[in-house]
Amino acid sequence: MAQVHFEKIALIGIGLIGSSLARVIRREGLAGHIAIATRSAETLKRAEELGLGDSYTTDNAEAVKGADLVIVSVPVGSSGLVAQEIAGSLKDGAIVSDVGSTKASVIAQMQPEMPANVHFIPGHPIAGTEYSGPDAGFAELFTGRWCILTPLPETNEQAIAKLAAFWEACGSRVDRMDPQHHDLVLAIVSHLPHLIAYNIVGTANDLEQVTKSEVIKYSASGFRDFTRLASSDPTMWRDVCLNNKDAILEMLGRFSEDLASLQRLIRWGDGDALFDLFTRTRAVRRGIIEAGQEVDAPDFGRQSATLSKGGERP
Numbered sequence: 600m601a602q603v604h605f606e607k608i609a610l611i612g613i614g615l616i617g618s619s620l621a622r623v624i625r626r627e628g629l630a631g632h633i634a635i636a637t638r639s640a641e642t643l644k645r646a647e648e649l650g651l652g653d654s655y656t657t658d659n660a661e662a663v664k665g666a667d668l669v670i671v672s673v674p675v676g677s678s679g680l681v682a683q684e685i686a687g688s689l690k691d692g693a694i695v696s697d698v699g700s701t702k703a704s705v706i707a708q709m710q711p712e713m714p715a716n717v718h719f720i721p722g723h724p725i726a727g728t729e730y731s732g733p734d735a736g737f738a739e740l741f742t743g744r745w746c747i748l749t750p751l752p753e754t755n756e757q758a759i760a761k762l763a764a765f766w767e768a769c770g771s772r773v774d775r776m777d778p779q780h781h782d783l784v785l786a787i788v789s790h791l792p793h794l795i796a797y798n799i800v801g802t803a804n805d806l807e808q809v810t811k812s813e814v815i816k817y818s819a820s821g822f823r824d825f826t827r828l829a830s831s832d833p834t835m836w837r838d839v840c841l842n843n844k845d846a847i848l849e850m851l852g853r854f855s856e857d858l859a860s861l862q863r864l865i866r867w868g869d870g871d872a873l874f875d876l877f878t879r880t881r882a883v884r885r886g887i888i889e890a891g892q893e894v895d896a897p898d899f900g901r902q903s904a905t906l907s908k909g910g911e912r913p
């Protein structure tokens with residue numbers, strides 16, 4: 600792999616993603632200097648206590664001065680504000696990127712602010728957890744995970760290759776995508792699952808008033824899996840919903856239609872159709888495992904053994 604090194608990297612936002620980047624940049628020796636900027640003085644103090652960088656400031660413009668690579672890791676609704684703040688202080692030829700979960704809206708907010716002498720290349724590591732803040736990050740977060748770059752057509756190829764090499768040095772596999780396509784794909788594989796989780800946990804929480812503590816007491820692992828996703832950061836997910844509105848509404852529409860047909864199958868006792876649907880969906884997970892993508896279950900071996908039995912109709 601090509602040697603990747605930046606004299607100075609500025610990290611704007613030092614939560615789960617920013618602090619994971621700081622840790623892996625340090626571990627892999629990818630920067631001569633790591634400058635950290637974040638909005639709140641309290642978070643900045645914590646980043647300093649954790650020794651995540653070489654310089655610390657609450658002034659985003661100050662942090663990017665002289666930086667060869669700037670990575671913005673803030674909730675997507677704040678991207679435009681950050682771009683406005685840093686625009687006048689960027690170094691000639693700097694690469695400016697981000698990690699936001701939505702891409703078209705981030706481009707619409709940031710691109711108009713970027714001076715002509717910098718390379719703006721949006722990105723999105725498909726790696727995360729339900730935790731947030733500087734304590735939540737870890738250097739291995741990006742290992743084996745995809746990072747999707749959504750460069751604009753006119754962007755300098757060398758700069759794109761350098762950013763791709765950076766993410767590879769962080770342990771990621773790198774793909775390129777059109778921003779609109781990214782937003783549609785992520786709406787179904789990431790945004791919708793989170794919204795379904797927020798919704799089911801909300802419904803159970805409403806029921807809780809009726810059933811007292813039974814929802815918690817008898818919660819099986821299926822429900823617990825939903826509570827993990829539904830405990831994700833409210834600011835981040837509010838911003839994702841507001842910034843990928845069209846694709847999310849499209850996927851929610853399809854989801855509601857399919858849920859209505861599922862309701863009908865149950866109402867009419869159509870066991871064959873239910874069995875066929877559940878067989879088809881089980882094959883999706885098998886496909887993920889066979890493609891060598893990580894699944895989160897700690898009992899990975901048992902899961903794949905169960906799946907490999909195939910679908911017998913009793």
Ligand SMILES: NC(=O)C1=CN([C@@H]2O[C@H](COP(=O)(O)OP(=O)(O)OC[C@H]3O[C@@H](n4cnc5c(N)ncnc54)[C@H](O)[C@@H]3O)[C@@H](O)[C@H]2O)C=CC1
Pocket residue numbers: 611612613614615616617636637638639642659672673674675677680681698699700701723724725726727728729730731732733832835839
């Ligand atoms: N949490 C996850 O699993 C993943 C999140 N992302 C994306 O990464 C970005 C950051 O998410 P997390 O690190 O999880 O959030 P986080 O809540 O852990 O950290 C956000 C950081 O941004 C700072 N911040 C907020 N507004 C700011 C501003 N105007 N100027 C400077 N700093 C500001 C906060 O102080 C905090 O340090 C979001 O855009 C999110 O969509 C991408 C992949 C996974």
Ligand SMILES: O=C(O)C(=O)Cc1ccc(O)cc1
Pocket residue numbers: 699700724725726727728729789828
């Ligand atoms: O915690 C999980 O299961 C996630 O799905 C993490 C995640 C959240 C948002 C992203 O844009 C990418 C990854």
